[in-house]
Amino acid sequence: xxxxxxxxxxxxxxxxxxxxxxxxxxxxxxxxxxxxxxxxxxxxxxxxxxxxxxxxxxxxxxxxxxxxxxxxxxxxxxxxxxxxxxxxxxxxxxxxxxxxxxxxxxxxxxxxxx
Amino acid sequence: xxxxxxxxxxxxxxxxxxxxxxxxxxxxxxxxxxxxxxxxxxxxxxxxxxxxxxxxxxxxxxxxxxxxxxxxxxxxxxxxxxxxxxxxxxxxxxxxxxxxxxxxxxxxxxxxxx
Numbered sequence: 001x002x003x004x005x006x007x008x009x010x011x012x013x014x015x016x017x018x019x020x021x022x023x024x025x026x027x028x029x030x031x032x033x034x035x036x037x038x039x040x041x042x043x044x045x046x047x048x049x050x051x052x053x054x055x056x057x058x059x060x061x062x063x064x065x066x067x068x069x070x071x072x073x074x075x076x077x078x079x080x081x082x083x084x085x086x087x088x089x090x091x092x093x094x095x096x097x098x099x100x101x102x103x104x105x106x107x108x109x110x111x112x113x114x
Numbered sequence: 115x116x117x118x119x120x121x122x123x124x125x126x127x128x129x130x131x132x133x134x135x136x137x138x139x140x141x142x143x144x145x146x147x148x149x150x151x152x153x154x155x156x157x158x159x160x161x162x163x164x165x166x167x168x169x170x171x172x173x174x175x176x177x178x179x180x181x182x183x184x185x186x187x188x189x190x191x192x193x194x195x196x197x198x199x200x201x202x203x204x205x206x207x208x209x210x211x212x213x214x215x216x217x218x219x220x221x222x223x224x225x226x227x228x
Binding site for chain 2: 034
């Protein structure tokens with residue numbers, strides 16, 4: 001079945017630095033990938049929709065200059081958290097779909113900003 | 115605004131019990147309703163429902179959708195400790211201009227005690 005790989009699984013960084021998270025579709029091409037964020041005891045909140053070859057579509061309240069999304073190829077989307085602050089500490093998950101199939105999720109990245 | 119409400123938020127049962135998890139929704143342009151199971155990391159797909167009244171079944175789990183009343187239930191019979199997880203309901207909104215998105219409920223945390 002379709003597999004989505006996300007890397008790294010866990011990252012700790014200092015406040016003010018930038019962190020890049022990669023999301024790859026391993027055995028299929030994904031024209032669209034989705035980035036979610038999940039705070040403790042909260043549900044998954046859609047941050048943005050990443051479209052191959054074009055700009056990402058951000059949800060209301062998500063700063064596009066802070067969360068940079070690049071979808072340079074049909075198998076790779078990246079999320080860069082720029083100038084990270086402790087309040088950005090969260091669980092970030094990417095997902096992708098093939099055609100009309102359900103979303104497949106990566107294993108997520110636990111970001112801790114100190 | 116799209117809304118997905120799950121109940122109960124938390125449930126503790128004993129092995130062998132049967133549980134019913136609820137999900138009600140309001141979306142502008144319904145495409146599908148999905149159930150996911152989330153343990154420590156990313157959600158894993160359980161069911162995708164698009165038509166009313168047709169039960170989907172997988173082992174001890176089953177789910178059904180009522181598009182008139184805008185809700186779905188997930189049943190788990192003969193629960194086991196391995197069923198302990200957060201169960202997420204998500205509804206897909208077709209959006210406009212192909213901008214579909216998946217809106218998640220807050221989840222039901224199920225704990226099955228031996």
